[in-house]
Amino acid sequence: MPFGDLLEQVGSTGRFQILHVTLLSIPVLLMASHNLLQNFVAAVPPHYCSAHANISQRQLSPQEILTVTVPLDQTGKRQSCRRYVAPQWHLLDTNATLKYQEELDDISLQECTDGWSYNMTGMTSSIIAEWDLVCDLRSLKQMGQTVYMGGVLVGSIVLGSLADKFGRRILLIISHLLMAVAGTGAAFSTSFPIFCLCRFGCGMALSGIGLNTFSLIVEWIPTRVRTGVGTITGYCYTVGQLLQAAIAYFIRDWRWLTLAVSSPFYIFFIYSWWFHESSRWLVLSQNYDKAIKNLKSVAKINGRHKEGDKIDINMVQESMKKEMSCSQGSYTVIDLFRTPTMRSMTICLGAVWLSTSFAYYGLAMDLQKFGVDFYLIQVIFGAVDIPAKVVISLTMSFIGRRPSQSGALIIAGITVLINLMVPQEHQMLRTSLAVMGKGCLAASFNCCYLYSGELFPTIIRQNGMGMVSMTARVGAMVAPMVLLSSDYIPWLPGLIYGGAPIISGVAAMFLPETLGSPLPDTIQDVEDRGSGRVSKTQPKQAAAMQDTEANLLKQVV
Numbered sequence: 001m002p003f004g005d006l007l008e009q010v011g012s013t014g015r016f017q018i019l020h021v022t023l024l025s026i027p028v029l030l031m032a033s034h035n036l037l038q039n040f041v042a043a044v045p046p047h048y049c050s051a052h053a054n055i056s057q058r059q060l061s062p063q064e065i066l067t068v069t070v071p072l073d074q075t076g077k078r079q080s081c082r083r084y085v086a087p088q089w090h091l092l093d094t095n096a097t098l099k100y101q102e103e104l105d106d107i108s109l110q111e112c113t114d115g116w117s118y119n120m121t122g123m124t125s126s127i128i129a130e131w132d133l134v135c136d137l138r139s140l141k142q143m144g145q146t147v148y149m150g151g152v153l154v155g156s157i158v159l160g161s162l163a164d165k166f167g168r169r170i171l172l173i174i175s176h177l178l179m180a181v182a183g184t185g186a187a188f189s190t191s192f193p194i195f196c197l198c199r200f201g202c203g204m205a206l207s208g209i210g211l212n213t214f215s216l217i218v219e220w221i222p223t224r225v226r227t228g229v230g231t232i233t234g235y236c237y238t239v240g241q242l243l244q245a246a247i248a249y250f251i252r253d254w255r256w257l258t259l260a261v262s263s264p265f266y267i268f269f270i271y272s273w274w275f276h277e278s279s280r281w282l283v284l285s286q287n288y289d290k291a292i293k294n295l296k297s298v299a300k301i302n303g304r305h306k307e308g309d310k311i312d313i314n315m316v317q318e319s320m321k322k323e324m325s326c327s328q329g330s331y332t333v334i335d336l337f338r339t340p341t342m343r344s345m346t347i348c349l350g351a352v353w354l355s356t357s358f359a360y361y362g363l364a365m366d367l368q369k370f371g372v373d374f375y376l377i378q379v380i381f382g383a384v385d386i387p388a389k390v391v392i393s394l395t396m397s398f399i400g401r402r403p404s405q406s407g408a409l410i411i412a413g414i415t416v417l418i419n420l421m422v423p424q425e426h427q428m429l430r431t432s433l434a435v436m437g438k439g440c441l442a443a444s445f446n447c448c449y450l451y452s453g454e455l456f457p458t459i460i461r462q463n464g465m466g467m468v469s470m471t472a473r474v475g476a477m478v479a480p481m482v483l484l485s486s487d488y489i490p491w492l493p494g495l496i497y498g499g500a501p502i503i504s505g506v507a508a509m510f511l512p513e514t515l516g517s518p519l520p521d522t523i524q525d526v527e528d529r530g531s532g533r534v535s536k537t538q539p540k541q542a543a544a545m546q547d548t549e550a551n552l553l554k555q556v557v
Contacts, residue, residue: 159211
């Protein structure tokens, strides 16, 4: 009998599955908190050059100190990175002419040699104010997020491969501990380099948690409920975005905020020792005794003692005969590019994943630019994912995967480009367009996992998913650095963030439609589909495999 029947024998939707999925899903709530933590711990407060030492000899109000210390820019706002060489006391005279002030701006200014003064209204601290990451060092803010995303990339490569060798459970336990320790280290960092190093560790841990959490979930539940469970688990990430805004609203100190979203992982580390290793993986690793022991334990928790006692090594080997035979082939990432259809499909999917992640984090990690309270905008950005994922699920089911993927990307890109033409004073319109674009990109992410899982053949699906996921991580790394180009051309980041999804949306049009199609088993099946020939895959078998594989990492961003 197939392994699914063996799982039914020990109880496929009993107490064990409910408790198992619940405990695995709780940490997902805080995965969003770490992804978006930079928005709050690296918020840039209004800042100006510190006043000259001799100003303290006079009784002046804060506004008067700014007047004699900090010049105006061309838009009439106080400059953040320059001050007068000497206090300009005459500017306290209301009759001082603007012309004279403009002359001072040109000939008697200097950099902030005595540091900066920060207006911490709305927050008690941030890494920007603590380590003066402003003016010439302002690029370090974006560098911090890039380093974190670099950790996510390295973690997906290293911890993903180690999980296939040592198991999902032990790597998940290690990842929980790494997140707790690295997050605590970040909270108590004494310098920005140490903070970045700890955040790199958090990024690695996040990949390990995401990959192994969803693997353990789908490998212990039956096919018929995987879509529903995958959807619920995916929405945990969405709820986590709302939770992050609430936590940050009540905890305004960046160190305590970092500690608050990291310390729960010590608890997760402790209870994760209870998790059962995947019996599927254990059998494929030829660890039959442990696989049988886990199955019997599941049967006991689900109240099926007699059924569990019937399981032996022969029954387990028979149930996994097909999976073991399929795993004997040797395929690498190179096989994704050997044949014409596979090559074009991999390139198009890589572009889709890269641009989706690139634009998503480009919008989500720069909330202050909208001029709206960033606690409120974080709630709105998180809440829009809920209807967006519902809509994309409906369009994928009734219209198709290809138009859904392409449409979500193109609409997202158009909204970002339109936002470039909206004046800064129209904050409501700018925010609405940004929210719409972010929702479309969240929908695109939702479509990516399902669509890619259906396009890649079974024998190389893990390599294919790993490849396109890596391009997404690269996009997330590059996204913060693009913001730096606004120092030279203010509209350039928006043009890039909007243009990339449109280009990849057009590329998605060249992908084959998979709605109602059998899942390909081999590379030849993919080539036959590309040439218009009918695949030999049986529909019933394909449907079961489709639900198993496509939901493996569904809805994780």
